Amino acid sequence: MEEDDQKPQLQVAAAPPPPPAAEPTELAYIPDCIIEEILTRVPAKTVFRCMAVSHPWLSMLDNRRFFQKHHSLSSARPLVVFSDPLGGKANRILHLYEGRTSSDFEPRTRSLSTRIDFPDIARGRCTFLHDVNTLVTSCKGLVCWATHRGAGDVVISNPITGEYVLANTHARGRNSLREVASVFIGLGYSRRTNSFELLKMTLGLLDPIDFTMGWYPELLALGAKSSWRPAGEASEFDFSRKVCDLVNVDDGTVYWRYKEEPSICSFDFDRTLFRFVDLPEFEGPALKTVSLGVLDSALCVSFVSPDDSHVELWSARTVDNGGAHGVGTAWKKLYHIETVTTMLENSGRVWSRGAYQPVMYVEANKILMHDWRTNFLMYDEDNKKTRYPI
Structure with a gap:
């Protein structure tokens, strides 16, 4: 018995107390329907980042219904490109x-x-x-x-x-x-x-x-x-x-x-x-430089003069005179864009020869176009001396 009394006694350590529950953030008190409504109005890149916040957010955002609603409310107009x-x-x-903006189409940010x-x-x-x-x-x-x-x-x-x-x-x-x-x-x-x-x-x-x-x-x-x-x-x-x-x-x-x-x-x-x-009456006969596009939901035609010194943008308006065949088209000249650059503008770069297809208005009076080589180019009507070759 004395030998048993001399054996070391095992000490059982008490389990540490559980960590205190994290206090809910302010976002936890916002209903999912309101969060979803907010995220339908932000850029797509922000939506993808929000998917990593939590599993509830992932399940809320990763569904077809949300993306269809997001696209219908988006101010951006996606470009579809084929490899x-x-x-x-x-x-x-x-x-x-x-x-969404002109900077989004620059090579360093475009992907x-x-x-x-x-x-x-x-x-x-x-x-x-x-x-x-x-x-x-x-x-x-x-x-x-x-x-x-x-x-x-x-x-x-x-x-x-x-x-x-x-x-x-x-x-x-x-x-x-x-x-x-x-x-x-x-x-x-x-x-x-x-x-x-x-x-x-x-x-x-x-x-x-x-x-x-x-x-x-x-x-x-x-x-x-x-x-x-x-x-x-x-x-x-x-x-x-x-x-x-x-x-x-x-x-x-x-x-x-x-x-x-x-x-x-x-x-x-x-x-x-x-x-x-x-087609409208252009200042020149070179039909090979004519290109169709859509601006503000209307047919638009661009024309490059034979000497490549300027680009004309024309918009068409459908005139309905009644009846099945009573339709016509009225053309209006929108812009006369000078394409000759100096050494102080764009480091002396000039616009490529050939047709330019108008794509869309990106911002107020900023027109996105691309040439026959499919290079994007931005034109700012407010500052006619500034061009954005992309």
């Missing part, structure tokens, strides 16, 4: 860039981070004339183009959510004329039917007796089990040539142009009406 615009690779890679891969799936027989229209058209947040190797398939994508569908371009209607070839034009929106529609120009057999051939527009409504249907008549014109310009205006009209042509082709989705629009 391979001519479709030479198996996939087209889309980059989405969000810019193409969002990336979406689109498969180029070939199915069915080829009906579209390849390489006639390799351009991308956009309408109310959707982008659309004909696949390069897709045997006539058309891709319609929402770049905000990354969703896309392949439209079947071979669904023929019961009343469709016999199709020989067709040229895909683009996507448009009809306010009359409240639906998105695809437009193509079709070369078909008009008279089976004397084998008369002619072009006519055809439409395919999206979101319904429908087929291509004739939509009016097209004037005698060769639509098989390569399209060099293509824009979609919010009034429900798509415009496109061919090289060396003094007029623009247009299609009104509300009236299902095809017509020509004459």
Whole structure:
């Protein structure tokens, strides 16, 4: 017993008291609905940073509904850029860039981070004339183009959510004329039917007796089990040539142009009406320097003078005189931009030769354009001597 009494006694240390609970911050008392409403009005980069704050914020922000609402309220207009615009690779890679101010478009701050891969799936027989229209058209947040190797398939994508569908371009209607070839034009929106529609120009057999051939527009409504249907008549014109310009205006009209042509082709989705629009009278005959764009939801045309000393920007306004065919176009000259720089301006850099496509107003009287080399350039109308080559 004495030996047992001499053994060291084990001492059990008491467990440390639990740390005091962290006091809730002021953010914890703000309802999630209010936080979500605030974050729908901040830049996308800020939203991504807020996702790392906590798991509740991550679950609140990382959903399709929030991003759709954020995009609808955003003051930025995203630019969609293809890594391979001519479709030479198996996939087209889309980059989405969000810019709000002129500094966002400078090389040191501009980055193409969002990336979406689109498969180029070939199915069915080829009906579209390849390489006639390799351009991308956009309408109310959707982008659309004909696949390069897709045997006539058309891709319609929402770049905000990354969703896309392949439209079947071979669904023929019961009343469709016999199709020989067709040229895909683009996507448009009809306010009359409240639906998105695809437009193509079709070369078909008009008279089976004397084998008369002619072009006519055809439409395919999206979101319904429908087929291509004739939509009016097209004037005698060769639509098989390569399209060099293509824009979609919010009034429900798509415009496109061919090289060396003094007029623009247009299609009104509300009236299902095809017509020509004459270009304004420029100070020179060089049609190769003409480019289409959209400014303030209106058709805009830029023209570079033959000696490249200035750029003219013109805006079009549709005049409705009543009736299905009572429409016209009135042109207004917006800006006369001098493009000759001195050694004191931009270190003697001059504007590149060729066409300049107006893209959008970034800030008040600051116009974002890009040239035929797809280089971005900013012009400040308030300070006419300041240019921002990008």
